[in-house]
Amino acid sequence: MIIVGSGAVHLKDELLNFGAEVGEIEISRFPDGEKYVRVPLCGTEATVVQSTYKPQDENLIEALLIGDALRERGFEKLKLVVPYLAYSRQDRVTKEGEPISVRAVMRTLGLYYDELYVVDIHNPKTLDFFPGKAFNVSPARSIADYFGDKLGEGIVLSPDKGALSRARKVAEELGVEYSHFEKRRISPTQVEMRPVEIDVSGKNVLIVDDIISTGGTMIRAAEILRKLGARKIFVGVTHGVFAEGAVEKVSNAVDELAVTNTIPTPVSKISVVPEIIRVL
């Protein structure tokens, strides 16, 4: 039994197509703005699918209300699948006085859910903040499937060393080479960004990452790859948290931009539903 929250309604039809049993839920709002949910279901185990992109806080609170309603109905085991987890980048204190916001989110969700599945979480270590069992769901196979034929014998790159494991997973699905960009200071004011120990000339390149927002990094990376003689340049990112105008800017800078549907965007051409179905 799957319950789909407001943040994941765009995935509902596809979940049904995969044969998932999707339970009835009523979601509305009181005149003062408070969320109202009703989940008139019976059972002992359920999986709630709720993405928490903008409005993040409303989607988070909704997940709690759904959890409370299911516990009230006597459900004993609740799983939560979060295609996009809000606050996942606020994962450390960089300036004194900051919270570890993703910790607050994890603890809160842990009040109602026994297991948590997050698609491509920014920092997998933060899953430890969840009191129950928590898992990262990699979209590597879906991204590989989407770009495989276009990439051919190309190269998969991550924009920095921290994201290298994402590039590796996609490359391993396709049996191609992979590497990452690195930043090198070439003068007191200039930083150069280049792919490490790999020759991109004459090759197609797929740059993968977990989140794209302004797209600045991707645009810079594409410029460098063009200079180095790369053929086609593709960008395949999990979460399209696009800033105003970013979809157009990145699309113009590369041969193709595609993100997954953890957040619905005009370029959410890759579905993570197969991955979600796999973990249910």
Added chain:
Amino acid sequence: MIIVGSGAVHLKDELLNFGAEVGEIEISRFPDGEKYVRVPLCGTEATVVQSTYKPQDENLIEALLIGDALRERGFEKLKLVVPYLAYSRQDRVTKEGEPISVRAVMRTLGLYYDELYVVDIHNPKTLDFFPGKAFNVSPARSIADYFGDKLGEGIVLSPDKGALSRARKVAEELGVEYSHFEKRRISPTQVEMRPVEIDVSGKNVLIVDDIISTGGTMIRAAEILRKLGARKIFVGVTHGVFAEGAVEKVSNAVDELAVTNTIPTPVSKISVVPEIIRVL
């Protein structure tokens, strides 16, 4: 040490006037809409003041982020003062499948706060959902102070029996009579509303309640009191959760409408800061 959240900034100056030590806090937003807070303070005990009217969910999440930041800084005891608590009316299941939303809110706040103080909570029993110590803060004295001279030897009424204790507390502060309205079915389609066992003719009347939204009840009550020969009619409510146009409609129907400043509104003429200071 007091920390004031976004939902309570309208109380900050008055808190300072009462001599409270208000700590520095930074609150902003990332381009994608996520809240950012920073509380660069040192200490072991702090009180956070955060009201949770619209946008309710953002104000709730902000309270958690502030709590997480303070715990990260090593604070050992945290109190939370909530002038207006969102979801407080969703305190029971009226239709199967509903959550007890206020329970979800209480449990969530309990992750970071040891003590909770809520001004005039809709249903005091719901305080039991908070894992730590939780208290109701009555605004009766402030309401009594504001209306005392205007009311004179008048009467305090609540719109129903459930709110009678609110009328009693205000009346006791003023040493005047009190009662409540009751609804009586006078035909299959008509319900009559009248004050119980009290004569209002020639008297000033103050109607008190915890929440006013559309104001429909107050307007009907005022009409009945006029018919029964009441002199001046005052409405003194704690939380002004006004629907569109309600301030004007109620103001036109009575001699004076005043609410407290748990929520900032054009008629928030009564301050609860003295009550908040009292419990700190």
